[in-house]
Amino acid sequence: MKFTDGYWQMRPGVTARHAVSVTDAVVTDDRVTLYAPVTRVTHRGDTLNSPLLTVECWSPAEGVIGVRLTHHGGRLPRRPEFALTPGGGSGHAKVVREGSTIELVSGELSLRTDTEAPWQLDFTAGGHTLTSLGRRGAGFATDAEERHFMLAQLSLGVGESVYGLGERFTPFVKNGQTVDIWQADGGTNSEQAYKNVPFHLTSRGYGVFVNHPGLVSYEVGSETVGRVQFSVEDQSLEFFVIHGPGPREILARYTALTGRPALPPAWSFGLWLSTSFTTSYDETTVNRFVQGMADAEIPLSVFHFDCFWMREYQWSDFVWDPDVFPDPEGMIARLKERGLRVCVWLNPYIAQKSRLFAEGMAGGHLLKKPDGDVWQWDRWQPGMALVDFTSPAARDWYAGKLRVLLDQGVDCFKTDFGERVPVDVAWHDGSDPERMHNYYTQLYNETVFELLRRERGEGEAVVFARSATAGGQRLPVHWGGDCESTFEAMAESLRGGLSLGLSGFGFWSHDIGGFEGTPTPAVFKRWVQFGLLSSHSRLHGSKSYRVPWDYGDEAVAVTRSFTRLKHRLMPYLYRAALQARDFGTPVMRAMVLAFPDDPACHPLDRQYMLGDDLLVAPVFTEDGTVDYYVPEGTWTQVLTGERIQGPGWRRETHGFDTLPLLARPDAVIPFGAVDGSPEYDWADGVTLRVYAPGDGDSEVVVPVPAPDGSGDAAVFTVRRTAADVVVETGGALPWRVLLVGAAPTGDGVADPLGALYTCPAGTGRLTARWA
Structure with missing residues (x-):
C-alpha cells in the first residue's frame, strides 16, 4: 500500500509518523527494547501529546533476528497465528553495549543501533551492512477512513534483487512491484496469487519473514525505489531478518522456523492422468484412457477423478454419481489391479443441494455470518457454504466423510480452492476474519493431510493442493492452478513455481498442456517435457482431454520417452526430495538459488x-x-x-x-534400472553416469536412497582423475558405471553415451580408465 505522493507529500487523508531517535533502551543478556519517539525531543515538553513506538528485538534462532514495532500495545491477541518453531534454545544470542551503541548478535547476524544518533537499525554480517531501517524506516500511518497501519521500510542496495512472496506469476524479480499478500482465485496470468507467503529473500544474503497471516501489503522498490516497504492494518508489526549468507542457507533457516515439507511417497513422482474438468466421462472413458496408456507403453502411476465424479449442484457431498459410476468400489479395485493409485477432487465448500448442507448446518460445522446465519453465495455452487475448519468438530466431521472414500480405496485427494474466503463472518473460534482469509487454506489442507497420514501411514500422505500460505510447505504437493494452453502460460507457470520454491516450498507441479483451452500439438509436447522434468507431473485440462494420442503419434512417443526418463531418474530425484524434507531446498531450483555468485543467474526464470x-x-x-x-x-x-x-x-x-x-561439471548422477514405474529398488542395477572432472581431481559421494526415505540403500564413492575412475561401495547388489564421453577400455563396452562397465553382485570396487 502506498502512503506517499512522491517524495515530499503524503497521499490525501494520510498521516504518517516515523521513529526519529531512541530515547531509552532496556537491555538484557539476549534482548533489546527500544523506545522511539516520532518527533524530535529537545526538552521535556516534547514528550507530551506525541506517540512513542516500542521496538522489541530478539533472536528466536541462530542467524535470525526478530523485530516487533508497536504503537498501541493494549490490543488483545488475534487468531490465527502462524505456527513457528524457534530453534537453538538459549545462548545463541547476546547483547553487547558500548557507550551509546547497542548490538544484538546472533551467529554472524547483528542488529546495531546508536541511541545518540538519529533513528537507524542496521543489520550486518561479515562486516557488511545487509539492510537497514533508516529514516522513515519504522512507523505507522492513518488514512482518511481512520484505518491504522504499521509499516517498515528496509533498504535495498544497488543491484539488489528481491524474490519470493509466494507463487507469483508476475516478473520473477519483484523489484518495482506492488504485492498484496491476499489469497485470490485469479489464474496464472494476473497479479493475484493462490499461494501468498509474506517472505522474501534477496541477492544480498538475507530474507525477511513478516509474521502476520492476514493482508500484508508490499511496495518492493515501487514507492520508495531504494526500499522494500511492508505494512499491515494493525497496531503491531513483527518481522524476522534471516541471514544466509546464501539463498540455500536462508531457506534452511526460514523453513526451520515455519516448517519443512513431509516426504511424498515414491509413487507420487510418477505420471498422473486426469479425467479433466468439464469433459464427459464415465468408467468406460476411464478404462479407455488407462488401456490407451498401457497400449502406448506409457507408464501411469495415478488416475485422478475431477469434479464430476460427484453429481452436479452437489459439490461437495463426497458421493459418487451413481449414473456415471454405479460401482465405485469395484472400479477402484480394478484400477488398483492395474497398479494404479486413485485420487479424487474435493473442495471445502458445501452446496445447498448437497446432502451435507443441512447436516453441516445442524451440527454447527458451516461458517456463519455475525448474526448467526450460515454464510452463503451462488458463485461456483448454488447456495454454497464453507466448512468452518476453526471448529475441531467440523474438522472431524469433514474428515469422516473423506474416510469413507479411503475405505473405498481412494489413495489421495486434490484439495482444490480455499482462496475465496469472506471477511464479513464470525468464525467458530473467534478468529479475526481478516487474518483468517489467507490462513483458511492451512486448516483445510491440514485436515485432509493429517487424515491421510493417520489412515495411510507416515510417508504415504500426499495432497494435490492449489492454495497455501506460510507453513503450507509442510503439506505437499502444490500445483500452479488455472493456466491457459499456450507457450506464454507455460512460461508464467514456471515463473510462479520458481517463485514458490524461493518461498520455502519443496514440491510443485502444474497442468501439463495447460488448463483452459486446448493446446496445439507443439505446446502439448513441449509441456510434457517440462512437466516430466518437474517435481510432480500431471496431465489435466478443463474442457478437453489430455491423453497424448489426442495430440498425435509424436506426442505419444514424447510422453513415453520422458515418463520413462523420469522413472530412471528416481534415485536422483528422491535424493533431491530428501534435501527438501531435511533442509527446505526445493526440488526445482531457480538458477539464483544454485548459483548465487553468478550475477547472470540472478534474473533467470526460463x-x-x-x-x-x-x-x-x-x-x-x-x-x-x-x-x-x-x-x-x-x-x-x-x-x-x-x-x-x-x-x-x-x-x-x-x-x-x-x-x-x-x-553439471563433476556430476555423478544415478540412473535406476527400471523405467516402467517410480517404485522399485533404486540401488538394484543402478547405473552411475560419471562425467569427466573439471580442473584437477575430484571425489563425489553418491547416496542412492531407499524408496521409503528411511535411509540409503547404497552409497558410492567416486574418485576421478584425468586418467581413471575408482568407484567403491559396500552394497551387495549389482551396479554399473557409465563414463560419459569416454571410449571403453578393458572390460568396458561401447554405449551411445560412452563406456559402460558392469559390476556383478558383491563387487565393492571398480577401476576404469578414461579413453
Missing part, C-alpha cells in the same frame, strides 16, 4: 536446476528455438552426450525428442 546437478531449459517456441545460459565449467547434454562450455549464452533448436538437459 530455466532451472532439477536437484543439484541437472539444468533444465524448457522450450517455449513453436520452432524449437531456445535461448539459455550455461554457468561456468564443462557441462554435458544428458540426452546426447555433447559437451558444452560455460559461462555463456546458447541458442539451440531442438526437435521434440530433446531439450537442453545438462549435467
